[in-house]
Amino acid sequence: MSAVAHAQVHPVTAVAWTSNSTTCPKDFTLISITEDGANANFTRSFAMKSGYYLCYSKAMSGGMVVADIQLITDKDAIPHGYCFIAEHLEPKATVSKKKRVCVRVVPVASVDTAVLDIKLTAKSKMMLQHYTYVGDVHGYVLWCKKGHFASPTPKAKPRSVSLDMRRLSLESPSSPQPLRPSNHLQGPHGKLSHRRYSLHVKDTVDKPADSSIQGITALEGVPFSLHPKFEIQPNSTTPQLTTQLNNIRIKSLQDIENEYSYTFAVEEFAAKRTRPTVSTPSSAQ
Numbered sequence: 336m337s338a339v340a341h342a343q344v345h346p347v348t349a350v351a352w353t354s355n356s357t358t359c360p361k362d363f364t365l366i367s368i369t370e371d372g373a374n375a376n377f378t379r380s381f382a383m384k385s386g387y388y389l390c391y392s393k394a395m396s397g398g399m400v401v402a403d404i405q406l407i408t409d410k411d412a413i414p415h416g417y418c419f420i421a422e423h424l425e426p427k428a429t430v431s432k433k434k435r436v437c438v439r440v441v442p443v444a445s446v447d448t449a450v451l452d453i454k455l456t457a458k459s460k461m462m463l464q465h466y467t468y469v470g471d472v473h474g475y476v477l478w479c480k481k482g483h484f485a486s487p488t489p490k491a492k493p494r495s496v497s498l499d500m501r502r503l504s505l506e507s508p509s510s511p512q513p514l515r516p517s518n519h520l521q522g523p524h525g526k527l528s529h530r531r532y533s534l535h536v537k538d539t540v541d542k543p544a545d546s547s548i549q550g551i552t553a554l555e556g557v558p559f560s561l562h563p564k565f566e567i568q569p570n571s572t573t574p575q576l577t578t579q580l581n582n583i584r585i586k587s588l589q590d591i592e593n594e595y596s597y598t599f600a601v602e603e604f605a606a607k608r609t610r611p612t613v614s615t616p617s618s619a620q
Contacts, residue, residue, distance in 0.1 A: 346400040346449035346484045349392040350438050351421040352377075354428045362394040366455055369475065373457035377431075377473050387430055389477075390423075391453050400449040403439045404479050406470035413437055434472045452480040 353359040366389045369375050378386035391401075405417060409432050413419070417437040422430055438450075454463060456476045466478040586594075 344451050344482065344484050345393045345395070346443075346451055347391050347453060348394055348397060348400055349421070349440075350401060350404065350436065350453065351390055351392075351423055352387050352430050353390050353423045354387050354425040358423050358425060359388075359390050360392070360423055363390040363392045365390045366453070369455045369457045370463060371456050371458055371461050375455050375457075375475065377475070387424060387428060389436075389453070389455065395443065398443050399440045400443045400446065400484075401438045402441045402446055402449050403481075404450060404453070404469050404477070405437050405439075406434055406472055406477065407437060409433055409435070414439075431473060434470070436472065436477070448481055448483050450479050451482050451484060454478045454480075 349363070351360065351363065353363070353365060356365055359365045366375050375388060376386040377388065403417075405414060407413065414437070417439045420436050420438055424430070441449075452466075454466060456463065456478065457474070458476075461476075463478050466480045469477040469479055471477075
């Protein structure tokens with residue numbers, strides 16, 4: 336089979352029993368006629384008016400494929416890795432358990448060959464080319480076709496783009512916006528303190544030249560000012576600040592060692608202390 340044919344063939348993803356087209360699940364194909372023209376209605380006995388049909392699906396939404404199909408009797412143990420096919424029947428309908436159809440379902444990415452088609456024949460002497468004989472089940476012959484298949488190409492999910500992201504373009508950057516006038520911070524007498532002047536100059540240098548999102552901060556437009564009690568006029572010192580400056584005493588290294596000296600004498604005495612022993616009555620005798 337050519338590579339083009341591989342791409343057009345889809346594997347079987349599920350097999351099930353169903354009573355009729357009404358109970359047949361969505362995306363399943365019901366096998367109503369055999370390859371030799373007979374009715375593919377499985378019945379338990381001649382007196383039964385309704386039976387059940389075999390159906391299969393090729394929907395790849397579940398990510399699983401049927402790798403193999405087997406027929407076992409009610410006395411055989413189900414093979415490892417296999418499971419009985421599902422039953423989508425009417426409330427009073429049942430499937431015969433003398434021979435049961437079981438399948439091996441595996442992830443689609445774990446195999447490159449799987450069951451590609453399922454067919455039924457009413458006459459055991461009829462042979463189907465390119466199909467594998469599975470077995471006889473309730474007067475019908477089950478056939479399956481295995482081969483290579485092309486794994487479905489994963490589709491990328493569409494993502495919603497916000498309006499702000501659509502406005503951003505890497506190919507045609509927006510022209511730089513003119514600088515906005517900064518807030519002039521003046522003191523009570525129209526003069527800037529040295530600290531506020533330094534912060535004002537640094538803020539002007541660090542601010543980007545454009546008005547993009549990167550240049551906007553949480554403090555944009557908020558003026559900076561000190562509390563009046565911390566204002567220091569040039570060539571003047573408050574009495575309280577002068578008192579605090581005079582009370583500052585710079586300690587030397589020896590002063591710090593003397594203040595925080597600790598000899599660990601208590602720990603040393605505890606380590607040398609011997610543990611008392613308790614005498615028992617037997618040792619006293």
